[in-house]
Amino acid sequence: MDFAASFALVLPELVLTGTGLALLLVAAWGGDKAARQIAIAAAAALFVAGILIVPGLHFGTDGPATLAFGGLLKVDSYALFAKALIYLSAIAALMIAPPFFASPSAGTERGMRAEYPVLVLFAAVGMSLMVSANDFMSLYLGLELNSLSAYVLAAILRRDTRSGEAGLKYFVLGALASGILLYGMSLLYGFTGGTAFAAVRAGLTGEMGTGALFGVIFVLSGLAFKISAVPFHMWTPDVYEGAPTPVTAFFATAPKVAAVALTARVVFEVFGGQVTAWQQIVMFMALASIIFGALGAIGQENLKRLLAYSSINNIGFILLGLAVANADGASAMLVYLFIYVAMSIGCFVALLMLRDEEGNLYETFTDIRGLSVTQPAIAWALLIFMFSLAGIPPLLGFYAKFVVFQATIEAGLVAFGAIAIAASVIGAFYYIKFVKVMFFDEPVGVVTGKSEASHWTLLGLTALIISPLGYLLTPSLADLADKAAASLFLAV
Amino acid sequence: MLIQAIAFYFFATIVVASAVMVVMARNPVHSVLWLILAFFNAAGLMVLLGAEFIAMLLVIVYVGAVAVLFLFVVMMLDIDFAAMRAGFSRNAPLGLLIAAVLLAELLLGVGAYNAGGLTLGTPDGTATQAADVSNIEALGALLYGRYIILFEIAGIILLVAMIGAIVLTFQPPKPGARARQDVGKQIRRRPEDATVMKNPEIGQGIEL
Numbered sequence: 001m002d003f004a005a006s007f008a009l010v011l012p013e014l015v016l017t018g019t020g021l022a023l024l025l026v027a028a029w030g031g032d033k034a035a036r037q038i039a040i041a042a043a044a045a046l047f048v049a050g051i052l053i054v055p056g057l058h059f060g061t062d063g064p065a066t067l068a069f070g071g072l073l074k075v076d077s078y079a080l081f082a083k084a085l086i087y088l089s090a091i092a093a094l095m096i097a098p099p100f101f102a103s104p105s106a107g108t109e110r111g112m113r114a115e116y117p118v119l120v121l122f123a124a125v126g127m128s129l130m131v132s133a134n135d136f137m138s139l140y141l142g143l144e145l146n147s148l149s150a151y152v153l154a155a156i157l158r159r160d161t162r163s164g165e166a167g168l169k170y171f172v173l174g175a176l177a178s179g180i181l182l183y184g185m186s187l188l189y190g191f192t193g194g195t196a197f198a199a200v201r202a203g204l205t206g207e208m209g210t211g212a213l214f215g216v217i218f219v220l221s222g223l224a225f226k227i228s229a230v231p232f233h234m235w236t237p238d239v240y241e242g243a244p245t246p247v248t249a250f251f252a253t254a255p256k257v258a259a260v261a262l263t264a265r266v267v268f269e270v271f272g273g274q275v276t277a278w279q280q281i282v283m284f285m286a287l288a289s290i291i292f293g294a295l296g297a298i299g300q301e302n303l304k305r306l307l308a309y310s311s312i313n314n315i316g317f318i319l320l321g322l323a324v325a326n327a328d329g330a331s332a333m334l335v336y337l338f339i340y341v342a343m344s345i346g347c348f349v350a351l352l353m354l355r356d357e358e359g360n361l362y363e364t365f366t367d368i369r370g371l372s373v374t375q376p377a378i379a380w381a382l383l384i385f386m387f388s389l390a391g392i393p394p395l396l397g398f399y400a401k402f403v404v405f406q407a408t409i410e411a412g413l414v415a416f417g418a419i420a421i422a423a424s425v426i427g428a429f430y431y432i433k434f435v436k437v438m439f440f441d442e443p444v445g446v447v448t449g450k451s452e453a454s455h456w457t458l459l460g461l462t463a464l465i466i467s468p469l470g471y472l473l474t475p476s477l478a479d480l481a482d483k484a485a486a487s488l489f490l491a492v
Numbered sequence: 493m494l495i496q497a498i499a500f501y502f503f504a505t506i507v508v509a510s511a512v513m514v515v516m517a518r519n520p521v522h523s524v525l526w527l528i529l530a531f532f533n534a535a536g537l538m539v540l541l542g543a544e545f546i547a548m549l550l551v552i553v554y555v556g557a558v559a560v561l562f563l564f565v566v567m568m569l570d571i572d573f574a575a576m577r578a579g580f581s582r583n584a585p586l587g588l589l590i591a592a593v594l595l596a597e598l599l600l601g602v603g604a605y606n607a608g609g610l611t612l613g614t615p616d617g618t619a620t621q622a623a624d625v626s627n628i629e630a631l632g633a634l635l636y637g638r639y640i641i642l643f644e645i646a647g648i649i650l651l652v653a654m655i656g657a658i659v660l661t662f663q664p665p666k667p668g669a670r671a672r673q674d675v676g677k678q679i680r681r682r683p684e685d686a687t688v689m690k691n692p693e694i695g696q697g698i699e700l
Contacts, residue, residue, distance in 0.1 A: 122648060
């Protein structure tokens with residue numbers, strides 16, 4: 001094993017880990033006063049790590065040269081695509097955090113905790129490892145590194161009981177899911193005699209025994225929890241509502257990307273020889289997520305809960321691309337992921353901007369009545385995001401749904417595509433309700449405060465990507481997604 | 493062979509006996525001490541099997557950390573052990589049932605393995621034996637060679653766990669209210685600052 005080459009392949013992770021450790025020392029000596037500088041340094045490290053993966057992403061890398069540490073990790077185009085999304089989401093989570101923690105709604109006396117950026121960095125390292133895992137052991141360790149940081153992030157507002165409840169719920173259910181996943185992995189190990197993806201795949205050829213089938217189901221269930229797909233979604237609304245809003249924005253983007261990318265890699269590279277076994281499971285989860293996500297959101301009064309159901313709904317569409325089980329479907333899934341991340345960041349930034357002059361945050365439907373009069377810019381941005389989430393042309397959300405449906409129909413899964421389209425019409429109800437409340441109701445005028453420049457920047461940027469101008473991105477986005485999906489199918 | 497057999501029965505008897513004493517001892521601190529004895533003898537059994545690494549783990553992890561943790565719990569938490577034991581005879585059938593189920597599972601597993609047809613480990617059922625290396629060396633070579641990256645990630649995970657515990661529990665001192673030790677102040681303090689001698693009349697109180 002060539003250690004120099006291996007370490008060169010994981011250079012972005014090394015940069016992030018090293019910066020995380022150094023910033024931890026700064027946090028220990030500087031205290032919470034240094035939190036903002038630490039956040040800037042952490043965002044810079046994520047940016048550097050992002051720059052490091054650009055050449056590989058642009059030219060495409062696959063084959064044996066991408067295997068690090070004797071095949072424990074695989075840094076191919078697919079992993080790099082997911083990493084780029086993860087780093088971008090993490091930077092956004094760092095950018096939006098300081099104003100939130102300084103607001104009276106957060107209930108902290110001294111603003112942001114200095115450990116927040118450090119934990120985000122370590123979570124990013126964990127997610128990077130997840131998406132480049134090529135062995136069940138590296139998969140599990142990456143997943144745990146990410147989850148453990150996430151539990152702490154959810155509970156980071158100690159004085160807020162909702163935050164504590166969110167952290168505890170996430171921790172208990174997450175530990176249960178990890179246990180299920182681990183049990184599935186040990187079953188697969190027992191019946192195939194290996195933990196490396198290639199070894200398990202080689203052991204899963206031909207008729208699959210009951211034990212191995214249980215292993216497949218348990219692994220998929222554990223992963224479904226991490227991406228909050230129905231029927232393992234029950235934690236999502238509670239955790240999203242209770243966690244501090246920047247943390248919720250982080251949960252809705254980066255860990256989702258990582259877990260979806262991981263699931264796709266596992267089903268194609270490990271269970272690739274048993275498509276009939278996993279396809280029906282993933283298809284069920286996809287349709288159930290789309291339907292339950294759409295139905296559950298109706299009647300929600302809290303906007304964060306509503307966005308939680310919306311994310312369940314979107315995960316359904318992403319899984320629909322996965323359930324197609326070919327390179328087109330995988331590519332459509334990646335395109336959808338990118339657009340979903342942009343929409344989610346935009347929505348949550350807009351939520352964070354709903355504040356009054358003292359900086360108190362508002363997060364229910366009653367508070368945004370008539371927002372178009374008091375805060376027209378935020379209202380119009382939210383209109384773009386909501387119409388895009390509903391999949392209304394000419395916004396970019398329409399393109400995301402379009403590529404997924406196209407892949408579904410071309411693979412001959414017309415009936416499933418039809419169900420998904422019908423459910424997305426139900427989903428449109430609450431997205432449009434958002435717009436109706438903002439534009440046609442009597443203004444209540446509680447949202448009067450000014451927002452920070454970092455929020456405006458992110459809001460403008462995401463709105464620009466989602467607007468019809470975003471279609472200029474689609475050729476290069478489709479190209480990158482195709483390359484990434486192709487490297488996923490090299491092993492098949 | 494004879495010495496091995498004697499050693500085995502010696503260790504095994506003590507393990508079983510001290511395990512019984514863990515349950516029977518009236519004083520919970522004694523229970524934990526019996527548990528430590530059981531761990532030590534189990535480590536002896538592992539050495540007999542040639543698994544010296546597991547023997548060391550038993551002593552270091554179980555005796556060194558887990559048992560001490562138990563002792564802390566027993567001694568520092570206010571647990572009413574008498575109340576916990578009150579339902580012993582009532583719950584005994586349930587306990588026996590669970591024990592019987594566990595025993596049956598164990599027998600079933602061993603029986604199924606002996607009957608053949610089950611392969612564990614590598615697909616052909618043979619785990620490769622490292623030649624001429626002690627298993628500590630073999631494990632070390634894997635852990636610090638092939639799996640070094642996983643080992644390092646595990647270290648980071650433990651670090652994150654520690655950060656998490658501190659972030660969620662640490663109460664920073666309030667500004668102004670100093671609860672910290674000031675060594676200089678302690679040394680400067682003289683007996684006459686802190687103590688007074690009084691010689692009160694019998695039957696009279698004193699005023700301080």
